[in-house]
Amino acid sequence: EAITPDMLRDALKAKHYEAVTIVHNETSTGVQNPVEELCRVVHETSPDTLILVDAVSSLGGVKIDMDACGIDFLLTSSQKCLALPPGLALASASDRAMKKAESVTNRGWYFDLLLMEKHRIKDSTPMTPAMPLIFALDFQLDRILAEGLDARFARHTAMSKKVQDWCMAHGMEPLAKPEYRSRTVVTVKNDLKWDISALNKFLKTRDMRIANGYGKLKDLSFRVATMGETSLKDIDMLLEGFADFMKQ
């Protein structure tokens, strides 16, 4: 279930919070929370509350206008929509978040935003970073800009819609409500009672695999990643795989 603006408004009215954390995109349920509306509610209801957004599985695949939304801290990692190996965490902090960091006396060292910022303005880092991934990021950002951000976002939307449409046409409903469906991962109720491990064994012969449902949703749902460098052609191949699996 998505976090609705009303749920958030009620919570903020009931109690004061220093910060609100929002997961933009839930890979287990395939829910994309309405981050713009949620941010608006925070600004209207509790203006001094900081907004921290986990965009781990969406940044680079879905547009997030940090400044327009008034997000104070936006976090992602390298191995999702940026399509790099894991190992890097990337974040952006608002002026307000930096100001707040100044008031924190025990910031530690490894995650001290002020220390990071001090080095960032010298085009440096406080510690030796994972250089292979920095080089890879530099290369991949050029590729992402070459594709174009709008084109990249449109591709993610088209891929996820294609998977959703195919599943619905074959009698399986996405778990999330229509207005909250993720564009980077599609989580579908396993209404046809597919044997997911048998499906993956079949898909493996074509060098593909999907993910089983997570935790309690195991075998009750399955998940298709529609992110990163996956193309519409890849999605077509996967759906063809689904169709052939059904014929068996």
Next chain:
Amino acid sequence: EAITPDMLRDALKAKHYEAVTIVHNETSTGVQNPVEELCRVVHETSPDTLILVDAVSSLGGVKIDMDACGIDFLLTSSQKCLALPPGLALASASDRAMKKAESVTNRGWYFDLLLMEKHRIKDSTPMTPAMPLIFALDFQLDRILAEGLDARFARHTAMSKKVQDWCMAHGMEPLAKPEYRSRTVVTVKNDLKWDISALNKFLKTRDMRIANGYGKLKDLSFRVATMGETSLKDIDMLLEGFADFMKQ
């Protein structure tokens, strides 16, 4: 200057410390602290004090017998003697350190030893790690074992001795006293007043470079790394470069 056993004994007698931190190998000064003797002093003088050793620039190049020394926490990184790109921190904790960790209420999440251990025994990690470097480590550990640990340590000793001997034969003294000279980096007083940036420009034509002195020691000393996959042949080529630079 190295930390001597006497200095440490005096400090431990003057005041009780929960933990002592020892930098095994100082790359700025080329000092290798006598970790075995220091550990013995701690065990004799203040047995319940934990011993935390930074072996960032020595582990994999110099033998450190963690159990025999009674070290409680030993830390290194991938980009020094293990000769991998930066990005991994590797550590080993004693039973005593793990026990101590249990008594710490605010361990955070990212550096929580108990959480890491819980996953380690399942051959897993609490979070997605930098996989490219894990694969590289797996590969490199095989290479290190193929060379043999004793052979690897002997190579580091021979390389550093060769640089030290050459420098002394040419009128330049290592910064550290003979008994505390590092085997993974040689820091030498720049007694011949070499122009280090000119030297590096010259060495660059042969695809080599050395490091200038660090901080206050800049231009007053220079540093030669004798670690990782560097071979005695590489060291010979470097010293030949030094000799040719002097002839200029």
